[in-house]
Amino acid sequence: MADTLGARVGRIVSGSAHALIDAIEGAMPDAVIQQALREIDKAVDDVRAELGRTIASKHLANKRLTEQSSRHEELSGQVELALREGRDDLARAAVEHQLDVEAQVPVLEATVADAARRETELEGYVAALQAKRREMEEAFQSMLLARARGAEDAGAPSGDDGGPSVTRRVENATGAFDRLMARERAPAVGGVERELGAKLAELDVLARRNRVEERLAAAKARAGAGD
Numbered sequence: 001m002a003d004t005l006g007a008r009v010g011r012i013v014s015g016s017a018h019a020l021i022d023a024i025e026g027a028m029p030d031a032v033i034q035q036a037l038r039e040i041d042k043a044v045d046d047v048r049a050e051l052g053r054t055i056a057s058k059h060l061a062n063k064r065l066t067e068q069s070s071r072h073e074e075l076s077g078q079v080e081l082a083l084r085e086g087r088d089d090l091a092r093a094a095v096e097h098q099l100d101v102e103a104q105v106p107v108l109e110a111t112v113a114d115a116a117r118r119e120t121e122l123e124g125y126v127a128a129l130q131a132k133r134r135e136m137e138e139a140f141q142s143m144l145l146a147r148a149r150g151a152e153d154a155g156a157p158s159g160d161d162g163g164p165s166v167t168r169r170v171e172n173a174t175g176a177f178d179r180l181m182a183r184e185r186a187p188a189v190g191g192v193e194r195e196l197g198a199k200l201a202e203l204d205v206l207a208r209r210n211r212v213e214e215r216l217a218a219a220k221a222r223a224g225a226g227d
Contacts, residue, residue: 005046005050005125006121006125008043008046009128012039012040012043012129013131013132033136033140037133037136040132040133040136041133043129044126044129044130047122047125047129050122051119051122051123054115054118054119054122055115055119057115058111058112058115058116061111061112061115064108065109068101068104068108069105072098072101075094075097075098075101076098078090078091078094079091079094082094130204
């Protein structure tokens with residue numbers, strides 16, 4: 001599953017948005033771009049589902065690790081108590097249990113570490129896919145705007161003789177793009193899921209904006225230090 005998901009994300013991200021746009025010139029760009037955007041959105045959903053399972057696995061391993069660590073300390077106290085009471089048999093049983101706990105701890109620690117690495121990897125996949133989607137949206141919008149301007153330059157009717165002006169053509173192209181993007185982002189089910197999707201999208205925007213501000217602040221700090 002992990003290798004398949006990683007290869008799938010790699011294939012999507014490594015593809016050229018402009019090459020896709022070039023390939024659909026003269027065809028049915030809306031249908032093709034919708035399919036491409038759906039593929040990206042489906043990949044994001046799949047990665048997020050895997051991310052959720054990974055986070056749950058890390059949480060359970062962390063919880064079990066905490067329980068085992070507490071149990072190990074508890075057994076240490078019981079060993080001391082048994083020895084003070086002259087019960088070597090009970091102390092021996094507690095030590096044996098401690099050894100069992102100690103055998104599990106390294107595995108649990110490795111599980112937590114692996115889950116943390118996987119979580120970081122999956123978060124990177126989501127960020128890369130979202131960046132690819134933005135790139136594709138920008139390339140598609142540029143194509144629509146170029147077509148609108150190209151039609152005007154080729155001698156299409158201008159605003160002076162009753163036809164749409166280049167400004168109106170650009171506005172129409174932009175409006176078509178916005179409608180396409182809104183349709184592709186809208187979930188196919190009811191309003192509750194649509195509202196949740198909108199909130200998640202808004203959260204992504206806020207997180208990205210925060211990263212941008214942090215990057216700018218760091219750049220300003222470096223520039224100030226160099227003066």
